[in-house]
Amino acid sequence: MRFGWIVLLLLSFPVLEAIGIFWIADAIGGWVLLWLLLAAVAGVLLIRLERVAWGARLLFAVQSGQSPLLSLFASGRILLAGSLLVFPGFISDVIALVLLLMPGTWVRPRTDPFRPMNDDTPPSPQPSPARGEGANETPTTIDGEFRRENDDRLR
Secondary structure, eight states: OTTHHHHHHHHHHHHHHHHHHHHHHHHHTTHHHHHHHHHHHHHHHHHHHHHHHHHHHHHHHHHTTOOHHHHHHHHHHHHHHHHHHHSOSHHHHHHHHHHHTSTTSSSOOOOOTTSOOTTTSOOOOOOOTTTOTTSOSSOOOOOOOOOOOOHHHHO
16 A cells, blocks of 8 residues: 555544644643634635635736636645634644745735736827827827717617
């Protein structure tokens, strides 16, 4: 069995968490319950926040020309950390804190300086094609005539 140690680790993880809870409870007393409750509440809040924010994070990454995989990995790390915080135990809380403090989870990645972005540069004035290059610094309004059609003819 090649992956037997992974199965053994997954099955022994709750036992290790229970032993850790008993050791910490023996050392600090009833404050363990408060810690576990606050960690579970923080985990639920992280999951709820990320459930709303992952779409905006993904959309921003696509619009700014960055890889959407980076934002998906950041959202996955936050969701995994939230679920580990909900799971009672100190080992899972430490793993969740390591996941949350990894670089790239909260920091916005830098943009490529050679790729222009739409939201960072002010719109440049376009020359008017009717008057030639550089004749007018701002775009001009094209004047024209119109007439209103009856709604009955459009149906």
